[in-house]
Amino acid sequence: MSHALDLSASIQASSWRRRFLQPLMRQRSAVVGLVIILAYVLAALFAPWLATHDPTAQDLGAALQGPSAAHWLGTDSFGQDLYSRLLYGAQLALIIGFASVALGLVVGVAIGLAAGLIGGRTEWVLMRIVDGLLAFPELILAMAFMAVLGLGTENLVYALALSFVGPFARMTRGDVLQVKSQPFIEAARLMGVPTLAIIWRHVLPNVVSPILVQAGMRVSIAILLESGLSFLGIGVVPPTPDWGLMIAEGRGFITIAPWISGVPGVALAILLVALNLLGDGLRDAFDPNTQKDA
Amino acid sequence: MQETIFSLLDVERVYTLGATGWFHRETRQLKALDGVRLELKRGDTLALVGESGSGKSTLIRLMLGLEPASDGRVLYGQHDLAHLDAEARKRFAREVAFIYQNARGSMNPRMRIADILAEPIRLHRLCEEQAIPARVEALIARVGLPAGLLQRFPGELSGGQVRRIAIARALAAEPTVIMADESVAGLDVSVQAQVLNLLRDLCRESGITLVFITHDLGVASYLCEKIAVLYLGRIVEQGPTHDILSAPRHPYTKALLQAFPRFDAPLCASLKGEIPSPVNLPKGCRFAGRCAQVQPACLEVDPPLTLLTPERQVACLFPVVNPC
Numbered sequence: 001m002s003h004a005l006d007l008s009a010s011i012q013a014s015s016w017r018r019r020f021l022q023p024l025m026r027q028r029s030a031v032v033g034l035v036i037i038l039a040y041v042l043a044a045l046f047a048p049w050l051a052t053h054d055p056t057a058q059d060l061g062a063a064l065q066g067p068s069a070a071h072w073l074g075t076d077s078f079g080q081d082l083y084s085r086l087l088y089g090a091q092l093a094l095i096i097g098f099a100s101v102a103l104g105l106v107v108g109v110a111i112g113l114a115a116g117l118i119g120g121r122t123e124w125v126l127m128r129i130v131d132g133l134l135a136f137p138e139l140i141l142a143m144a145f146m147a148v149l150g151l152g153t154e155n156l157v158y159a160l161a162l163s164f165v166g167p168f169a170r171m172t173r174g175d176v177l178q179v180k181s182q183p184f185i186e187a188a189r190l191m192g193v194p195t196l197a198i199i200w201r202h203v204l205p206n207v208v209s210p211i212l213v214q215a216g217m218r219v220s221i222a223i224l225l226e227s228g229l230s231f232l233g234i235g236v237v238p239p240t241p242d243w244g245l246m247i248a249e250g251r252g253f254i255t256i257a258p259w260i261s262g263v264p265g266v267a268l269a270i271l272l273v274a275l276n277l278l279g280d281g282l283r284d285a286f287d288p289n290t291q292k293d294a
Numbered sequence: 295m296q297e298t299i300f301s302l303l304d305v306e307r308v309y310t311l312g313a314t315g316w317f318h319r320e321t322r323q324l325k326a327l328d329g330v331r332l333e334l335k336r337g338d339t340l341a342l343v344g345e346s347g348s349g350k351s352t353l354i355r356l357m358l359g360l361e362p363a364s365d366g367r368v369l370y371g372q373h374d375l376a377h378l379d380a381e382a383r384k385r386f387a388r389e390v391a392f393i394y395q396n397a398r399g400s401m402n403p404r405m406r407i408a409d410i411l412a413e414p415i416r417l418h419r420l421c422e423e424q425a426i427p428a429r430v431e432a433l434i435a436r437v438g439l440p441a442g443l444l445q446r447f448p449g450e451l452s453g454g455q456v457r458r459i460a461i462a463r464a465l466a467a468e469p470t471v472i473m474a475d476e477s478v479a480g481l482d483v484s485v486q487a488q489v490l491n492l493l494r495d496l497c498r499e500s501g502i503t504l505v506f507i508t509h510d511l512g513v514a515s516y517l518c519e520k521i522a523v524l525y526l527g528r529i530v531e532q533g534p535t536h537d538i539l540s541a542p543r544h545p546y547t548k549a550l551l552q553a554f555p556r557f558d559a560p561l562c563a564s565l566k567g568e569i570p571s572p573v574n575l576p577k578g579c580r581f582a583g584r585c586a587q588v589q590p591a592c593l594e595v596d597p598p599l600t601l602l603t604p605e606r607q608v609a610c611l612f613p614v615v616n617p618c
Contacts (some may be wrong), residue, residue, distance in 0.1 A: 183399040190358060191414050191467065192387025201413075205404040 013263040026248045030281020036274035037088025044091040053081035055088040055241040064257045074248055074259045077292035080239070082263050088241035089264060092153070093271070097223040100157045105215050111165065112172025117199065118181065127173065133166035142225055146234045153236050156229060160222050171214060182206075220275035229270055243268050298371075299471060299503055300357060302335035305366035307352050307527075311573065324573050328354040328527040329366070331599065336470070339497050339504040339513035341535070343550070344524035347569045350507045351395075353524070354473050357505070358392055388418045391464035394475040395507075397456045401448040407434070407459055408444040414467040430466075437462040437492060454485035461492060472496075474507040478513060490516055511554050515539050523547050526572055526580045529599060531539040533606035543602060545585050579611065587612060 024030055043050060052072065059079035067074045073082040115126040133141065138160075145159035179185065180203065188198050228243030229235035238245055243264040250260030307327040327349050334340060341351045355361045356368055359375045368375040370390075373382055394400035403411050410429045415421060419427055431441050437458040448456055457477060464472055474493070478486045494517055497504050507512050514521055514535065521538050523531040523546065531544040542548040549565045567584055570576065576583055578593040585592065591611055599609040 116321070171387075183396055184396050184402045186360065186402040187392070187394060188413075189415060190360065190387065190392055192384055193417060201405075202402050206402070 010038060020230070024281060027281035027285055029277045030285065032276040033277030033279075035279060036270060037278060039074040040090050040271055040274070041094060043087055043250075044094050047087035051084035051087050053080075053084045055080065055084045056239045057081075058239075064253060064260075066257070068252075070265025073263050074257070076246070076260045077253060078239070078256075078287035080241075082246070082260065085241040086243075086263060086267055089246060090267070091242045092236070092240065092242050093223050093226065093268070094259060096153065096157055096221045096226045100222045100226075101164060101215050102159035102219045103157065105168050105211065108165040109160065109172045109211060111169040112174075113199070113203075115169070115174055115248055116173040116176025117203070123173075126169070130166050130169045133162070134170065136163075138221065139225060139228060142229060143232075143234060146229060150236065151237050153240070156226060156235050159229075160225055163225070164218055164222070167218075168211065168214070172207060172211060175210060176203060179206045181222065201268050213279065213286055217279035217280045219278070220279065222270045223268070223275070224272060239252045295545065296335040296337060298333055298335050299338075300332070300584050301369045302330050302332040302353075302357070303367045303369065305330045305332075305353075305363045305368055307356060307361065308364040309350075315319075325575065326527050326572060327356065328572075330486055330527070330529055332522065332529065332532075334471075334503060336503055337501050338520060338550060339518040340506070340516035340520045340522060342505065342507045342512050342522050342524060343509065343511060344566075345509060345550075347526075347572070348524040349527040349572075350524055352527075354392075354475060354505060354507055358390065358473060359386065370588055378447070384418075388414075388467050390471045390473065391467060391469035393457075393460050393464050393472065393477050395475040395479070397460035397477075398448055398453075400460060401456070401463075403447060405447070406444065407446055407448065407451070410448070410459065411463055411466055414463065418467055420466075420468065433462045433466055434459075436465065438488065439553075454481055454489070457481065457485075457489055458492070461489070465496070468596065469502065471503045471505070473507075475507045476509075477506070480508070481607070486513075493517060509614060511550060523550070526569060526575070528580065528609065529607070530581065530609045531607065532599070533603075537606060543608040544581075544610045545583050545587050545614055548614055549584075549586070560584050573590070581610075587606075587614070 011293045024034075036154055057080065060077070061079065062075050063077050063079040065071055065075045065079075071081050071083065073086065075081060076085075109127050111130065115123040115130075136144070141163040142156075142159040145162055146155060149155040149158060185198060185202055188202050191247065193201075226235060227242070227244030227247070231248045233248065236242045238249075246264040247261045247268075250257065250262070250264075253260055296508055305327055306325065306329060309324040310328060311322045316419045330349075330353060330400065332353075342353060344350050352361070356363055357375075359368075359370075359378070359583075362376055362507055368380075370386060372422065378386060405413075408427070408430055411433050412426050415426055415429055416423075430444065434441055434444060439455060439458055439462075443451065443455065443459075448459070452457065463476070464474075472493075477493070478489050481489065490513065493506075496502055497517075504518065506514070516608055519535055520533065521531075521535050522529050523538070525546050531538060531542065538547060539551065542551055546565075551567055565584060570580070570583060576593075577587070578591075578599055579588075582588050582592040589612060595607045595611060597611045599607045601607055602613065
């Protein structure tokens, strides 16, 4: 019996590999993106050990220094170590990026599911709210909410999440409507499967993959928005090590100390490219519309 | 006397078609079923035969409770399908299984065959959790497929395999009634024969009541003891398979039989034209426009389904006398 279980488990594992890992691995660019992102994640995770200085320790005597043995990537106008700030900044960027997308996804998918499944007047009301959210560009919406909520990391996550609710809700609803009309949903109802089980077992698994692909793409948008808001001074509060803030701080010294803006700028650009590569790869691998070897 | 499982009492199903113009909301009515009376006893095997658009699928959807009857009543045992309480609905879901025409579409593409087959077993708690794998293996063996397919997904199976999985799933809940919609249409003849034999064995061994939709009279005669011929939402002839095939009394049945290809006779297209739209039903007999033996009275009087013999009913003013 245990042997049979092992066997089925190994079949399951190998087919997981076949269904998930292999199509992804076939996307060369996605693998590159994934490796870069893993490097960022590791840097963020081990920031306390990798950093050479306290990211917020000011040393005005050592301000505006270029890269050296003591400060690997130089210092900013307050004498803060850019290398350390960069590591902690990665932490913040990734946390805000993933947290805001996760929150927006949960709320958006819930709204989309409710609208798609219940239909009727509920659907109408929910979708008009979503239309309202979608009427504003993401940056404007997030700015408006930061203005209302006030500055701070936590509020930034809420503001960004809110700007993602609309797209996720609309997408989920569309997919749910499509799946709902499939015969296997009716077949399940006919067999007497309870409604909640139908949603959980039959509807959700069939809408989840495009949503996850979309989520992967949104993370990069979230990080970009977060840096943008911080750059504009309505995101996180200084002296928190944040890339957007660091770029903004370096702006005044761009001619005499270009590394202050340059270092976080390059780090941000590489991360965004990597996230987009992974997102595109995920889409190509799992979106049935673009699947080549279906 | 066998117990009556299904009785349909003058069932009608009317679809309201939407507005045709921009401003004048003119609604038209489409009668997909028009006064169907049918009785199904335990152990019966009934074939619903008719052209596309004759209302076969609508009839079966009504019998499954997927759509409400616009008029008349569908009784399952003693209960009206439209007013089942939760307990009775659960029992109905277990006792009546449906095999979809689109077998692949009726399975969740993200579930393994093993899970698809286990779902009804688990749902109705037919056996203990540990016994489910063995049960699933027995099911797939019963439809003649290797157990290796259990770890596959529906998309990885061939058309014939998916049909048989659909039958296996229908059997999983140990139903007493199986309804099948064109379950063998479009299959290879060899696979078709396998599926038909499987269904026939099931009916003979387990005494399952079968309602089988088909437009193939050969399939109907192989599988079913009774035939109901539908035309434009009404049963025009009904009775034992053998009697109907050897001596059709309704001109439509006769025409259908003649349109069936045979080895020893040239094929004549006995049915001219298309089935008329059920939106504008002609006055009088609905088959009059295509009938070979149409008479003036046919254009005036709509013939009711009348008993010829205790088992045989036909809806025709001038039933065919000479066997074809």
